[in-house]
Amino acid sequence: MLSYINRRLLMLIPVLIGISVVVFLVMHLAPGDPAVILAGPTASASDIAAIRAKLGLDDPVWVQYWRFAKGILKGDLGVSVQSDEPVAEMVKTRFPNTLALAVAAMVVASLLGLSAGIVSAVKKGSLFDSISMLIALLGISLPSFWIGLMLMLAFSVRLRWLPVAGYSGQWWTLAGIKQLVLPSLTLGIGTAALIARITRSSILEIMQQDYIRTARAKGLGQLPTVGKHVLRNALVPVVTVMGLNFGGLLGGTVVTESVFAINGVGRMMVRAITSRDFPVVQGAVFMVATTFVLINLFVDLTYALLDPRIRYD
Amino acid sequence: MKLKRFVVLVTVFATMFLGMTGGVLAKKVLTYGQAAEVAGLSPILTNDSASSAANAQMYETLFTRNPVNNMIEPKLALSYETPDDLTWVIHLRKGVKFHDGTDFDAHAVKFTFERLLDPEVAAPRASLLASIASIEVIDDFTLELKTHDPDGLFLANLTHDNSAIVSPAAVEKYGNLMKNPVGTGPFRFKQMVSGDSITMERFDGYWGGPAKLDEIVFRVIPEAATRVAMLETGEVDFIDSIPGEQLPRLEANPDIRVVKSRGTPVRYLSFNFEKEPWDNLLVRQAVAHAVNIDDILLTMDGLGYKSIGVVGPMVFGYKPEIEELAFPYDLEKGKELLAEAGFPNGFKTVLWTTNSSEDYVRNAQIIQAQIKKIGIDAEIKILDWAAYLDATLVGDTDMFLLGWSNLTQDGGGCVFPNLHSSNAGSSNRSYYKNPEADKLIEATMITTDQAERLELLHAANEYLTKDIAWLSLWHQVNIIAMRTNVSGLQMSPVADWELYPVDIN
Numbered sequence: 001m002l003s004y005i006n007r008r009l010l011m012l013i014p015v016l017i018g019i020s021v022v023v024f025l026v027m028h029l030a031p032g033d034p035a036v037i038l039a040g041p042t043a044s045a046s047d048i049a050a051i052r053a054k055l056g057l058d059d060p061v062w063v064q065y066w067r068f069a070k071g072i073l074k075g076d077l078g079v080s081v082q083s084d085e086p087v088a089e090m091v092k093t094r095f096p097n098t099l100a101l102a103v104a105a106m107v108v109a110s111l112l113g114l115s116a117g118i119v120s121a122v123k124k125g126s127l128f129d130s131i132s133m134l135i136a137l138l139g140i141s142l143p144s145f146w147i148g149l150m151l152m153l154a155f156s157v158r159l160r161w162l163p164v165a166g167y168s169g170q171w172w173t174l175a176g177i178k179q180l181v182l183p184s185l186t187l188g189i190g191t192a193a194l195i196a197r198i199t200r201s202s203i204l205e206i207m208q209q210d211y212i213r214t215a216r217a218k219g220l221g222q223l224p225t226v227g228k229h230v231l232r233n234a235l236v237p238v239v240t241v242m243g244l245n246f247g248g249l250l251g252g253t254v255v256t257e258s259v260f261a262i263n264g265v266g267r268m269m270v271r272a273i274t275s276r277d278f279p280v281v282q283g284a285v286f287m288v289a290t291t292f293v294l295i296n297l298f299v300d301l302t303y304a305l306l307d308p309r310i311r312y313d
Numbered sequence: 314m315k316l317k318r319f320v321v322l323v324t325v326f327a328t329m330f331l332g333m334t335g336g337v338l339a340k341k342v343l344t345y346g347q348a349a350e351v352a353g354l355s356p357i358l359t360n361d362s363a364s365s366a367a368n369a370q371m372y373e374t375l376f377t378r379n380p381v382n383n384m385i386e387p388k389l390a391l392s393y394e395t396p397d398d399l400t401w402v403i404h405l406r407k408g409v410k411f412h413d414g415t416d417f418d419a420h421a422v423k424f425t426f427e428r429l430l431d432p433e434v435a436a437p438r439a440s441l442l443a444s445i446a447s448i449e450v451i452d453d454f455t456l457e458l459k460t461h462d463p464d465g466l467f468l469a470n471l472t473h474d475n476s477a478i479v480s481p482a483a484v485e486k487y488g489n490l491m492k493n494p495v496g497t498g499p500f501r502f503k504q505m506v507s508g509d510s511i512t513m514e515r516f517d518g519y520w521g522g523p524a525k526l527d528e529i530v531f532r533v534i535p536e537a538a539t540r541v542a543m544l545e546t547g548e549v550d551f552i553d554s555i556p557g558e559q560l561p562r563l564e565a566n567p568d569i570r571v572v573k574s575r576g577t578p579v580r581y582l583s584f585n586f587e588k589e590p591w592d593n594l595l596v597r598q599a600v601a602h603a604v605n606i607d608d609i610l611l612t613m614d615g616l617g618y619k620s621i622g623v624v625g626p627m628v629f630g631y632k633p634e635i636e637e638l639a640f641p642y643d644l645e646k647g648k649e650l651l652a653e654a655g656f657p658n659g660f661k662t663v664l665w666t667t668n669s670s671e672d673y674v675r676n677a678q679i680i681q682a683q684i685k686k687i688g689i690d691a692e693i694k695i696l697d698w699a700a701y702l703d704a705t706l707v708g709d710t711d712m713f714l715l716g717w718s719n720l721t722q723d724g725g726g727c728v729f730p731n732l733h734s735s736n737a738g739s740s741n742r743s744y745y746k747n748p749e750a751d752k753l754i755e756a757t758m759i760t761t762d763q764a765e766r767l768e769l770l771h772a773a774n775e776y777l778t779k780d781i782a783w784l785s786l787w788h789q790v791n792i793i794a795m796r797t798n799v800s801g802l803q804m805s806p807v808a809d810w811e812l813y814p815v816d817i818n
Contacts, residue, residue, distance in 0.1 A: 032699030036706060040360045041715070042730060044440040045739035054435035082352045082361075084491045085507060093507055149538050157542050164543045165534060261534040263509035271350060276699045 008297045015293060016286065020072065023285045024065050027278050033057070034081045034276040055081060068282060077286070078279030080272075087283035090268060095287065098264035100171045101256065102249040104180045105188035109249075110242065112192035117199025117238075122226060124204065132196065139193030148186040148259040155182060165261040183260040187253060191245045198241050202234040209233075236306055243299030247292040342528040343799065343817050346540040346549035350508050350533050353491030356477040357429050360437035362718075362808075365474040367511055367531055370812050371412070372477035372496030375403060375422065376468055378722055380805040383629070385468050389417065389478060389497065395761055398463035399446075405454040409520045411480035412501035419450040424481040438475035463759040465766050469629070469723035474809070499524040499813040509533055525801075525816040544569060544794060550817060551795035551802065556671070557614020563794050570799075575618060576791035577627045577719035577806045579727075580672075581783040582680060583743045585710045595654035597781040600712075601640035602647040603687045609679050609786055613672065617787030623728060623777045625788040627806040630724025630757070630770025638778050647687040659688020665705070665713035669698035673714055676786060680714075705742040714786075715742065720807050724770040725757045732782050745782050 035051040036043070052058050056067065071078055077087035116136065120129040156164040162178050170176040206212065207230060215225050254266035265284055272280035349363035356368050375390040387393070389409060394402045409417035426448055429436045444464040449457045460467060470476060483495035494502045499521065500513040511531040515524045532549060534540045540552045541559045545566060555563070555571075563569050582604065584591035591597065610617055620626050622635035651659060666677035674695060681691045691712065696704060705713055719727050730736050733754045734746035753773040760766050778785075791808040801814040 030700070031703050032697070033703055036702050037699050038360065039437045041702065041717070041742075042360075042440075042720075042740060043437060044443070044730070044736065046443075047435075047437060047440050048739065050432045050435040050439065051437065054433070083507070084353055084358065084489065090507060093509075152539065152542055157545055160546065164546050164548055165536075165539045166532065166548070258535045259539055261532070261536070261539055263506065263533070267535065268508060274698060 005297070005301075008300075012290070012293055016290065019286065019289045020069060020282065021065070023282050024068060024278075025061075027273075027276070027281055028061055028064070030276070032276045034278060037275045038081060068279075072286070077283035080280050081277045082272075082275055082280075087279050090280065091265060091284060091287050094263055094265045094268050097167055097169055097262055098250060098253050098257070098266060100169075100180065101167070101183055101187060101253050101262060101264060102246065104171070104184035105191065105249050105256075106242070106246055108184045108188035109191035109195055109245070112188070113195025114199055114238070116192070117196040118203065118226070118231070120196065121200040121203035121207070122222070129200075133200070136193035136196045139189045140197075142189075143255075144186050144190065145255050145259060147189060148182070148256060151182045151185060152259070165259070167260070167262045183256050183262060186259070187249060187256040191242075191249060194241060194245065195238060199234065199238050202237050203230055206230045206234045232306065236303060239299060239302055239306065243295060243302075247295050250291060250295075251288055340528065341526045341817050342530060343526050343551070343812065343815060344530045344532055344549045345812075346534045346543055346552040347531050348535060348537070348540065348554035350535075351505075351511060351531070354494035354502065354505070354511070355479070355490035356475050356496075357425070357434065357436050357479065358489060358491055360475065366809070367513075368477060368494065368496075369474055369498075369809060370500045370513055370529060371494050371498040371502060372474075372479065373498050374472055374474070374477045375405075376471045378472050378805060380803050380809075383627070383722060383806060385472060389422075390471075393468075398759075398761060399460050401458040401460070401467060402451070403456045403458065405456070406520065407454055409497050410518045411483070411495055411497055412516055412518075413480050413483050413495045414518075415480055415482045417478065417497050418453045419456045420453070421481050422456055422478055423448045423450055424484070425478045426476070428479075428484065429476065436475075438473070441470045441473050441476050463761055465758050465760045466721065466723055466725045466729075467761070469721040469726060473721055499811075500526075500529055503528070521813070524813050526812060529812050541794075544796065547796060550799050551793060553791075553793045553808065555792050555794055557616050560614060560792070568797055569794055570797050571792065571794045572802075572804065573615070573790050573792050574804055575627050575806065576789040576808055577625060577722055578716055578789035578808070579623075579625050579719065580617070580676065580714065580716045580786045580789070581623075582786055583710075583713050583715055583783045584781075585708060585713070585743060586746065587708055587744045588711060590654060590656065590660065591711070593654050594780065595650045596656070597784070598640065599647040599650035599654065599687060600684055600689070601781055601784050602643045602650065603684045603689070604680055604784065604786075605642040605683055606786055607642075608683070609676055612675055612679065613787060616672075616790050616792065618790055620788050621778060621785060622774045623732070623782060623785060624724035624770060624774040625719070625785070627788070628719050628722055628724050628727065629763075630767060630774060632767070632771045632774075635771070635774055635778060638775065644686050651687055651689075656688070659690060661690045661692070663694050663711040664691040665694050665696070665701070665710045667698050667701035667714075668695050669701070676714055680712075706739070708738070708742075708744055710742075713742075718807065722807060724774060725754075725766070728754050728770075728773055728777060729758060732777060743783065747780065747782070750776055750780065750782065 035048050035057055038051055039047045079086055116132040120132050123129055152164055155162045162181055167179045168176055171180060212229055215229050253264050254270055257264040257267040269284045347363055351363045351367050352359045352361050353364060354368060356372050373389050376385050377388040379386050389406055391404045391406050405419055411417055426442055428434055430439055430442055444460040446459045446461045451457055479490055480495040483490060487493040499516055499519045501516040503512040503514045505511045513529050515527050517523050537556050543549045544552050564571050584597060586592050606619055621639040624630045664677050664681055666673045668674055677693050681693055684691060717727055730740035732745050734751050737744045737746055753776050757766055757769040757773055760769060791804055793804055795802060798818045800816050802810055804810045
């Protein structure tokens with residue numbers, strides 16, 4: 001197990017080198033010049049030249065890459081072209097917000113998705129089944145931008161139950177939880193729908209197995225059968241989906257962060273891309289990629305807990 | 314005994330409660346919902362409108378524009394003289410303090426200007442003061458500035474947010490002021506959560522007397538619909554950057570006041586003069602007759618108004634006579650002109666635009682349909698802002714849409730960077746090089762007498778409009794919306810505002 005984890009962590013190195021090269025090249029090959037953006041349309045040629053020289057943008061691309069790579073090795077992600085702030089610090093302020101949002105969305109998605117999926121499977125063909133699967137289909141299809149604004153209109157502007165937008169960063173307080181309700185619903189509803197559908201089909205498949213028939217034949221009731229025998233086996237694909245989607249949630253917070261004015265990494269990244277703030281894009285992508293890889297590792301490890309037959313040696 | 318304890322408890326709670334409510338009532342906090350994130354809080358190192366909006370509350374310039382009559386007035390300066398065309402003697406206000414307690418004086422101004430001009434600092438708006446040859450401190454409150462050439466725009470440039478005066482002591486202490494702003498303005502910096510909010514508090518030592526508000530908070534709310542919703546619920550007190558489709562909703566709300574005023578920003582259709590056939594005046598005239606500006610304005614939800622000149626109505630140098638040069642909507646005339654230019658069957662071209670705001674794309678689509686009627690078949694090419702700035706800079710374009718915000722509110726600050734041949738390849742993105750126009754533009758730059766400049770700028774405006782150096786489509790209507798309990802908020806034509814005179818009940 002330990003050697004497996006070590007091996008997986010070692011694999012992180014080539015992955016991260018690859019990511020750094022790709023991100024660096026994509027940003028530098030894309031049209032658009034950070035100095036021109038910073039100087040704005042009003043700038044004279046000499047203003048732009050001075051900024052380019054200060055930022056080192058006149059150096060050959062490989063020199064710039066080496067500077068970036070050397071910085072990473074020293075734990076220095078660089079400094080924002082726009083705000084002159086260290087990228088590591090920018091990420092440090094914003095990542096907890098994105099993480100809180102993604103975790104809250106995952107909690108919402110799991111609660112809604114698992115319960116809807118389980119009930120739908122057990123009561124297959126019932127009205128509840130049809131309605132919840134219809135909602136699930138809508139949840140997957142509707143753009144989160146629209147869902148967010150509709151929730152906001154209903155619960156904040158009309159009913160005044162919840163704040164419209166903003167997040168204080170304090171998820172452990174009542175005010176913080178209130179601020180997270182709508183964004184996490186918005187972000188989590190698509191994943192909830194996915195989890196519901198996977199849970200349902202996975203349970204239905206397991207219910208056909210011989211050992212379930214045996215359990216029933218022994219006289220085991222509905223609840224213990226589903227609870228003990230079905231769920232545990234049906235959850236492996238569900239956990240896979242949840243794990244993969246958590247990475248997706250972390251990287252997919254952009255729209256929700258914009259709509260709900262949450263100061264997160266996604267929004268920072270979009271802004272950095274539009275202003276060609278190279279160090280910020282590189283640093284943030286790096287961090288998200290690392291998290292993504294680590295989450296996948298974590299998910300792979302939880303399989304063993306669910307299914308002891310899975311071994312890693 | 315029990316009763317006594319009860320009475321004591323009640324008294325304690327009552328005092329606490331009263332104290333709390335008293336505190337809440339006494340503190341006047343105004344929250345502004347800001348569309349874009351502030352880059353930083355140094356006027357020297359930033360050039361974005363979000364940063365300017367915050368900095369305008371904390372820093373001050375030597376001169377300012379009166380938001381009502383647009384005339385230049387002294388602010389940190391008291392008066393000035395121009396002994397000759399190259400010399401500006403500026404007398405400064407006494408008794409002004411920076412927020413860090415140091416004194417504002419001629420040395421601070423010299424320090425600020427030299428820093429803005431320092432190539433090592435690489436200030437984005439260094440060009441504002443590029444005409445300065447030397448800065449000399451005569452005494453603590455008198456400066457003598459010499460320019461290389463006579464500079465008619467000099468005072469206007471000194472009103473620009475980016476030439477605001479910073480505390481030299483603070484720059485020494487912090488290196489730069491991006492996160493530690495120290496100016497002389499009515500509000501001083503309290504706290505900044507990068508990307509989220511900035512809090513400023515009243516500066517009691519302000520030379521003009523303390524502001525009415527105790528605290529102002531700038532919150533970043535990128536999504537327009539969210540900003541509007543937050544204004545409706547009172548989570549913010551005022552907002553700007555309001556899309557037209559949200560206006561009816563706001564105007565119908567009795568708790569909200571919407572203020573509109575004519576602004577300086579202009580949107581125009583430009584041409585790449587280095588590419589055929591755009592160097593041909595007949596072709597540009599044909600386009601001007603084919604583009605129906607009234608139709609474009611119909612899609613603007615009242616956020617634009619019509620004026621034909623390159624220099625718009627809210628910019629110094631404008632005279633109403635310019636409107637007589639309008640090109641009436643006339644398709645037959647357009648076709649005739651095209652035929653005369655040698656394109657009886659029209660031609661194919663590319664119309665470049667950006668998706669940085671929705672109206673850029675919408676304007677392009679309407680123009681595409683309109684010029685098709687005289688036989689010009691334009692394919693629309695949409696780029697993101699960064700790529701667009703690059704493409705227009707290097708001259709890849711054919712026809713293209715751009716805007717200019719006219720922050721100095723002086724026509725010279727518009728025609729020189731955009732249409733003088735010396736700026737082709739940087740801010741002159743149409744590569745318009747016309748010796749006749751150059752002469753007219755230069756004349757406006759080297760004259761310091763403002764009455765004379767008005768005539769010269771009008772002459773340049775006339776020439777450029779007739780020559781269709783660009784085709785002005787619309788000028789911006791500035792909009793802010795606030796809760797009705799906010800008073801004293803006044804917007805300038807460049808969509809700037811100061812929170813100093815503002816109160817909230």
